[in-house]
Structure formats: C-alpha cells, structure tokens
Amino acid sequence: MKKSFVGLLLLTFVVGAAQNIIPIPNDVKLGNGKLSVEMIKSLRLSNDSLRNESAFLGEYFDFSADGGNTISLLIDKSIDNVQGYSLTVDNRGVTIKASTRQGIFYGIQTLIQLIDDKEIPFIEICDKPRLEYRALMLDPARHFLSAEDVKRYIDAIARYKYNYLHLHLSDDQGWRVEIKKYPRLTEVGSVRADTEGDGVPHRGYYTQEQLRDIVAFAAQRHIEIIPEIDIPGHSVAAIAAYAELTCRDTIIPVRSEIGVSLDLLCAGNEKVFEMYGDIFEEICEIFPSKLIHLGGDEAPLTHWGQCPKCQALKKEKGYTDDQELMSYFFGRINQTLLRHNRTALFWYEVDVPDYPRNAIMYTWRNGLTPRVIEECREKGYRVICAPGEFAYFDYPEVKSDITAKSSSWIPALPFEKVYQFDPCYGLSEEKSSHIIGVEATVWGEYVPDLETAFFRTFPRAFALAEAGWSKMSRREWNDFLLRTKRELEHLKSRKINFRQPQQ
Ligand SMILES: [Zn+2]
Known part of the structure; x- marks a missing residue:
C-alpha cells in the first residue's frame, strides 16, 4: 500500500513537470528532487556579452546575496545547433549552455517556464528547434498599432521562442513607415477617410526612430523584425500619395474598403523603380534584417494589360504573357536588395513564371501548400509555411468572434486545427529540406487594436510555436492542452488578452 502511494507521488511529479514548457523540448530527463528558487543566489556568466540575456532572469531570481546555488550561463561552442541549448538543474544549481547568445536566451525561457510554486524540478534538457524560422506577422497597414503596442506584442511572443516578427507596413489601406525622401507617403498615405464606411478617419505611421527602437527592443529578445513593403499590388496608399x-x-x-484593388504600380514606368529603389534604400538602413518582404500577392493584371507603357515594355522584352512583367518587376526591385546584401521574400503565386533566384517563398493560399512545397523544391526556392488553413490568425477561432458585415467570407480556424499543423506535411527529410520555417499571419482587416491582436494570437500561437520548434513525435494534443492551461495563467498575470479554448 505504502509502495504504490510513493509510486503515485512520483507519477504526479513526472506529469506535472512535463506540463510546464511550450514549445515542448525535444529531449527531457527528469531527476528526483527540486531546487528552491529562493536558494539560488548567484549568477555566473562565461562571457560579459551574456548580460543582455541574464537580465531576463532578474524578475525571477534575487542575485544580491552571497552563497546558495548558482545559475551558470555558459557559451559552449561544442553545441552544434546555433539556436540549441542544454539545461541542467540539480542540487548544485542551474547550468545553461549554448553556442550562441540566442541559444542561452532560449535556455532561459525554458528555465523560467519550469518555475512552479517557487521551485524548479531537477531536470536535464537537450533542445533545439525543428525549423530555423518561427514567426508571427502583424498588419498595422490595415489597422495601425502604436510602437508601444508592437513592443508589447514582441515581449509576449519571445517566451515561446519565436525568432521573427514580420511587419506588414504598407497596403491599399495605409502606408506606415516614414520615408524621408518621399514625405507624402506618410502625409497622404498614412491617412484614410474611413474604414468600410464607418465615417471615422484612420491614421498612423512609425517614424524611422521608432522603428529603430522596435528593432533594438526585439533584438534584445532575439527576435528579428522583417519589414514588408508590398509590391506591385496592395499599393493604393502609395499611389494616393504619388499618382504617377x-x-x-x-x-x-487611400482605400477604405477591404479586398483587392486593380491599381498596381506601373511596370513600364522608370519613375517607379527609381522611387522604390530609394524607398528600399531607406528600408535597408532602418532594418538590419537580411530578409525584406516584397509581398507580390494578389496583383490583378487588368491595368497592365491596358497600359501603353506596360505593353510597350512587354513588346520590347519579347514577353508573350503579362505575368512575365511581374517577374521583371520583382527582378528590378530585387537588384536594389542585392546591392544591400538582402534576400527578398514573396507571397508565392503559382501564376508568376519566375522569382529572383535567391528569394524565399511563403506558401499561404488555402489548400495550395502541398503543390507549392513541391514546385519550390523543383525550382530551388526555400519555403516558409503560412497556409491559410492552419496559420491565418486573422481567421476567428469561431465564426461568431467576428461580426462585421463584410466578413461573411472569413472561415474559422480552431485552436486544435492549428495544433494539427505539420509544417513539413509528413514529407521525408529529403523532400522537405527546403522548408525552413513557419509563420502565422494576423492580417489586420478585423483586428482594430492590440487587444484583438492578442485575442487572435493566443493560445493559437502556442500551437504554432510547437509546430515550428518541436519534433512531431514529441507533440500530443491532450498533453499540450494541460501545458496550455498553465501558460494561460501566465498570460493572465501579464494582462495579455487571449481566447479561452473551447471545451
Ligand atoms: Zn503600366
């Protein structure tokens, strides 16, 4: 009787400890015993450069006294994955090892999630991400979010080992980034008369100084900001400022309605390439990321087909299809990015004959991802998976979450469906080696503020974080739900909005 009681206690301990981490680590060995948080009194860093990372421990541990247990943060070049880390908790203290500051940061995120009622279980974790790129996207073009809001969002997602935040900075409904050479982009392009006829003007943009501050704030949390300037479609706000x-x-x-506009940037007008060359020069100065998103989606060819300048270019180049103008357009803008040693990212469209050779493609259209993965493998493009059916976080978890009249088209995306997402679609390693990441997009048409952005993001971002980080063999829905429950308590304590999962 006594023996089975002890067994029950041990079992409780094992399950309890596994509940604590999202995304679930790939290799975990639980020990017997716990370390008291209050007994941890000192901090040891192998490099002074780890001060940025160690600062994130300050909220949980008091290092002001002498003696007691130690947390050691050690750069160890023998750990092969640049984002990987090892974490050991035993009666001597805590040791986190990684080959980079980023790996140390992830070890710290795991450690602080392990704290339960002022104790940390003895544990050995060896962990690394399944995919190198794990992102969320915000859309301040449709509804502006202040710089402070964006920073709050970054702070919330860093805990789940996201390493990119993609900012959709321009669209038909707004231009949100200060470009010094073309002030009308923000003077005119950042203001729209109303939204879907609500009669309320909508405005806002980020100064370059604010964006640099966001970049630095994100970098402290090992999140890289990817800017997107969408071309040649989704450009009405820029066209409103510069009609030529x-x-x-x-x-x-500037467009007030949602949906797709027929007005594109003209492919046959040199002024477009001159101006966008200048715009991307400034974008590259603001954002140090090697990755610049050029959009490239939903660009109807109606006007290019009727435009004398576009058609003259088509003839001069010997093109037989207007879609070849699209490849030409991307190629011209890509030249500016190459001068700055940047890589272009695109929303992949199956109709576009060619993309720049070095570019990275996002698969996004509902139902097309298996085809796009295969096409990109054949053509030699790297792929980031952001399929509508698993990763469009602007879709509500249940239909009734969005009541706007214009939203009848929008499907629901339940929490459990996101958890079912395998970004490699069950493909062999050979057939999926070009899949480098996952991204969930919080498109902004029905996301008027940060509270709503959080409501759409959590807890589905827990599921996507795990899709990007954890091996499929480690993922199990019921276990994940238990871990989710605890993380929701964390969000509550931080006053971060979320949607209660459906029972
Ligand atoms: Zn034209």
Whole structure:
C-alpha cells in the first residue's frame, strides 16, 4: 500500500513537470528532487556579452546575496545547433549552455517556464528547434498599432521562442513607415477617410526612430523584425500619395474598403523603380534584417494589360504573357536588395513564371501548400509555411468572434486545427529540406487594436510555436492542452488578452 502511494507521488511529479514548457523540448530527463528558487543566489556568466540575456532572469531570481546555488550561463561552442541549448538543474544549481547568445536566451525561457510554486524540478534538457524560422506577422497597414503596442506584442511572443516578427507596413489601406525622401507617403498615405464606411478617419505611421527602437527592443529578445513593403499590388496608399506611380493617370484616395484593388504600380514606368529603389534604400538602413518582404500577392493584371507603357515594355522584352512583367518587376526591385546584401521574400503565386533566384517563398493560399512545397523544391526556392488553413490568425477561432458585415467570407480556424499543423506535411527529410520555417499571419482587416491582436494570437500561437520548434513525435494534443492551461495563467498575470479554448 505504502509502495504504490510513493509510486503515485512520483507519477504526479513526472506529469506535472512535463506540463510546464511550450514549445515542448525535444529531449527531457527528469531527476528526483527540486531546487528552491529562493536558494539560488548567484549568477555566473562565461562571457560579459551574456548580460543582455541574464537580465531576463532578474524578475525571477534575487542575485544580491552571497552563497546558495548558482545559475551558470555558459557559451559552449561544442553545441552544434546555433539556436540549441542544454539545461541542467540539480542540487548544485542551474547550468545553461549554448553556442550562441540566442541559444542561452532560449535556455532561459525554458528555465523560467519550469518555475512552479517557487521551485524548479531537477531536470536535464537537450533542445533545439525543428525549423530555423518561427514567426508571427502583424498588419498595422490595415489597422495601425502604436510602437508601444508592437513592443508589447514582441515581449509576449519571445517566451515561446519565436525568432521573427514580420511587419506588414504598407497596403491599399495605409502606408506606415516614414520615408524621408518621399514625405507624402506618410502625409497622404498614412491617412484614410474611413474604414468600410464607418465615417471615422484612420491614421498612423512609425517614424524611422521608432522603428529603430522596435528593432533594438526585439533584438534584445532575439527576435528579428522583417519589414514588408508590398509590391506591385496592395499599393493604393502609395499611389494616393504619388499618382504617377500607377498605370492610370488618376488621383485615387487611400482605400477604405477591404479586398483587392486593380491599381498596381506601373511596370513600364522608370519613375517607379527609381522611387522604390530609394524607398528600399531607406528600408535597408532602418532594418538590419537580411530578409525584406516584397509581398507580390494578389496583383490583378487588368491595368497592365491596358497600359501603353506596360505593353510597350512587354513588346520590347519579347514577353508573350503579362505575368512575365511581374517577374521583371520583382527582378528590378530585387537588384536594389542585392546591392544591400538582402534576400527578398514573396507571397508565392503559382501564376508568376519566375522569382529572383535567391528569394524565399511563403506558401499561404488555402489548400495550395502541398503543390507549392513541391514546385519550390523543383525550382530551388526555400519555403516558409503560412497556409491559410492552419496559420491565418486573422481567421476567428469561431465564426461568431467576428461580426462585421463584410466578413461573411472569413472561415474559422480552431485552436486544435492549428495544433494539427505539420509544417513539413509528413514529407521525408529529403523532400522537405527546403522548408525552413513557419509563420502565422494576423492580417489586420478585423483586428482594430492590440487587444484583438492578442485575442487572435493566443493560445493559437502556442500551437504554432510547437509546430515550428518541436519534433512531431514529441507533440500530443491532450498533453499540450494541460501545458496550455498553465501558460494561460501566465498570460493572465501579464494582462495579455487571449481566447479561452473551447471545451
Ligand atoms: Zn503600366
């Protein structure tokens, strides 16, 4: 009787400890015993450069006294994955080893999730991500989010080992980044008269100084900011500011409605490439990321087909299809990025005949991902998986979450469905080696503020974090739900909004 009681206690301990970490680590060995947080009194760093990372321990541990147990943060070049880490907790203290500061940061995130009622279980963890790129996307173009809001969002997602935040900075409904050479982009392009006829003007943009501050804040949390300037479609806000950019010589306002506009940047106008060359020069100065997103999606060819300048270019180049103008357009803008040693990212469209050789593709359209993965493998492009059916976080978890009249088209994306997402689609390692990451997109049409962005993000971002980080063999829905429950308590304590999972 006594023996089975002890067994029950041990079992409780094993399950309890496994509940604590999202995304679940790939290799965990539990020991017998616990370390008291209050007994941890000293901190040892192998390198002074780890002060940035160790600062994230300050909220949980008091290192002001002498003696007691130690947390050691050690750069160890023998750990082969640049984002990987090892974490050991035993009666001597805590040791986190990694070959980079980023790996140390992830070890720290795991450690602070392990704290349970002022104790940390004895444990040995050896961990590394399944995919190198794990991102969320915000869309301040549709509804502006202040710089402080963006920083709050970054702070919330860093705990789950996301390493990129993609900012969709321009669209038909708004231009959100200060470009010093073209002030009308923000003077005119950052303001729209109303949203879907609500009669309320909407405005906002980030100064370059604010964006540099966001970049630095994110970098402290090992998150890289990827800027997106969408071309040649989704560009009405820029065209409203500089009408000469489009095929039609007509002044149009910043778009108030959702949906796709026929107004594109003109492919046959050298002024477009001159101006966008300058714009991307400034973008590259603001954002140190090697990755710059060029959008490239949903660009109807109607106006290019009717435009004398576009058609003259088509003839001059010997093109037989207007889609070849799209490849030409991307190639021209890509030249500017190459001068700055940057890589172009695109929302992949199956109709576009060619993308720049070095570019990275996002698969996003509902149902097309298996085809896009295969096409990109054949063509030699790296792929980031952001498929609508698993990773469009603007879709509500249940339909009734969004009541706007124009939203009848929008499908629901339940929490459990996101958890089912395998970004490599069950493919062999050979057939999926070009898949480098996952991204969930919080498109902004029905996300008017940060509270709503958080409501759409959590807890589904827990599921996506695990899809990007953890091996499929480590992932199990019921176990994940238990861990989710605890993390929701964390969000509550930070006053971060989330949607209660459906029972
Ligand atoms: Zn044109």
